[in-house]
Amino acid sequence: MEAVKKEPVIFEGFVIMPYKYSVGSMASKFFIKIRDSKVICGAKCPKCGMVNVPPRSVCPKCFSKVEELVELSGKGKLETFTIVHYESSVQALKPPYAIGVIKLDGADTSMTHFIGGVDFKDIKPGMKLEPVFKAKREANILDIEYFQPA
Amino acid sequence: MANRVAIVGIGQTTHSGRRPYVNDGELIYDAVTRALEDAGLTINDMEAVMAGNMDMFEGHHLNDAMLNLYSGAAGRPGFKMNTGGTVGTMTAIQGWYHIASGLYDVCLVIGWEKHDEGPATPAISTITDPAVDRHFLVGAIGGLATVSVAYMQRSGCKLEHAAMVRANASQAAHRNPMAHMREIYSVEDVMKARMVMYPLNLLMCCPTSLGATAMVLASESKAKKICKKPVWMKDHVTVHVEYGGAQFGIGEKRWTSHMEAGAKLFKRNHITKPMQETQVFEMYDPFAFAIPMWLEDFLVCEPNEGWKLIEKGALKLEGEYPVSPSGGVLCTNSIGDSAILRVAEAALQLRQPIRRCTLHQLYRRLRHT
Numbered sequence: 001m002e003a004v005k006k007e008p009v010i011f012e013g014f015v016i017m018p019y020k021y022s023v024g025s026m027a028s029k030f031f032i033k034i035r036d037s038k039v040i041c042g043a044k045c046p047k048c049g050m051v052n053v054p055p056r057s058v059c060p061k062c063f064s065k066v067e068e069l070v071e072l073s074g075k076g077k078l079e080t081f082t083i084v085h086y087e088s089s090v091q092a093l094k095p096p097y098a099i100g101v102i103k104l105d106g107a108d109t110s111m112t113h114f115i116g117g118v119d120f121k122d123i124k125p126g127m128k129l130e131p132v133f134k135a136k137r138e139a140n141i142l143d144i145e146y147f148q149p150a
Numbered sequence: 151m152a153n154r155v156a157i158v159g160i161g162q163t164t165h166s167g168r169r170p171y172v173n174d175g176e177l178i179y180d181a182v183t184r185a186l187e188d189a190g191l192t193i194n195d196m197e198a199v200m201a202g203n204m205d206m207f208e209g210h211h212l213n214d215a216m217l218n219l220y221s222g223a224a225g226r227p228g229f230k231m232n233t234g235g236t237v238g239t240m241t242a243i244q245g246w247y248h249i250a251s252g253l254y255d256v257c258l259v260i261g262w263e264k265h266d267e268g269p270a271t272p273a274i275s276t277i278t279d280p281a282v283d284r285h286f287l288v289g290a291i292g293g294l295a296t297v298s299v300a301y302m303q304r305s306g307c308k309l310e311h312a313a314m315v316r317a318n319a320s321q322a323a324h325r326n327p328m329a330h331m332r333e334i335y336s337v338e339d340v341m342k343a344r345m346v347m348y349p350l351n352l353l354m355c356c357p358t359s360l361g362a363t364a365m366v367l368a369s370e371s372k373a374k375k376i377c378k379k380p381v382w383m384k385d386h387v388t389v390h391v392e393y394g395g396a397q398f399g400i401g402e403k404r405w406t407s408h409m410e411a412g413a414k415l416f417k418r419n420h421i422t423k424p425m426q427e428t429q430v431f432e433m434y435d436p437f438a439f440a441i442p443m444w445l446e447d448f449l450v451c452e453p454n455e456g457w458k459l460i461e462k463g464a465l466k467l468e469g470e471y472p473v474s475p476s477g478g479v480l481c482t483n484s485i486g487d488s489a490i491l492r493v494a495e496a497a498l499q500l501r502q503p504i505r506r507c508t509l510h511q512l513y514r515r516l517r518h519t
Contacts, residue, residue, distance in 0.1 A: 015272050015275070020266075022171070024173030
């Protein structure tokens, strides 16, 4: 045991796991609409009327198939938020930055995104927000650069 | 004493190599709604939901967590199973336990995979001990190729027999509208395929497939009310094994988990002549040597006799003991879905024996866990 304590053998490995993700029938339309028209849409359930943003093709409330997209203004309300200070290789932004849970007008569910264009100390739950789109858009959620005070 | 458990609803998607217009959740929803429709029930009738898929095979950890609203699992009890190729059967067995124990009367069990989108080989490679085996038995094929060579060495099985297995599988899959690779191959076609890892050439390996399968399981009291022809899950055996060199056996006598499982299953069901007392075997056959080798290991036939059965044509669709009449995993390998699909295919054969092939009077079916 003494010899092992002096020189324990530790294998250092790494695993590369590239993957793809087909975003699905409704989310494809959602991202293309943002990319081409800077319009955020929700998915409206034909049975119970629930509007999901980001859209999904199955209603979480009544388990019906959802195919209708409805255009929203993009404006909404901040439900809650936090400020990110720690750094990790999987982050899209360099800290510090703010993330918020935002409920868009006309939606029944909330989405997460960055909060920008405002001092951290001025971010308050309930504040009105609007999206800021990137100039070059690629049909993904980061085509919305952040939400800022409306 | 365990309560009896029956399969009362079966749904599967069509299987293919690419389906970029749907996400995992939509694939699952497709299978679940078909199973519910088959059972004549709604998601609200499901008391528990069991989901099966492997972490990181598609680049997601705890991938059921982002799919529970698609599967109907959200808000309901149940387990996520996370074994490898066996995950689908383990998921069905989880459903069985929940009903056999008397805890629930109706359970939904689901397996799925979008194999083309994920890093399956890097993920599978992490099964083995990183200090010793991981460099050598890369992915699933390393272990499967080496056990195939060992089988050829001890049994006299030749490459041509594996090619016959694949040619037979292609005939079966051609008649299964839900299978992925439905092309018909001759023995010569299979022999000409490019070598991947000796002795397995491309056609002797299972394909990269995607699809989902869901089943509704029910207790005896509910099953008879839900459907006219419930398919009973009579028995199952699970045996653990350690991957890497240990899978070739421990000690002087050759031992595999299949041998242990087969011995237990037949003994406690009083089956002494499996090929006479059962009519068909739906096997998880991910490489062509699996069928002759594992028929022997499951004690269905005598050692070194598996390839001789192939040579005689006994394991074909119209043979005396058909193996994997669905086309098996050799023609459809949506991993997280592959094993539950074996159970579903077995149940379909029992429920509607002439649905896809010419087999009649199938009373009991083995499945590979």
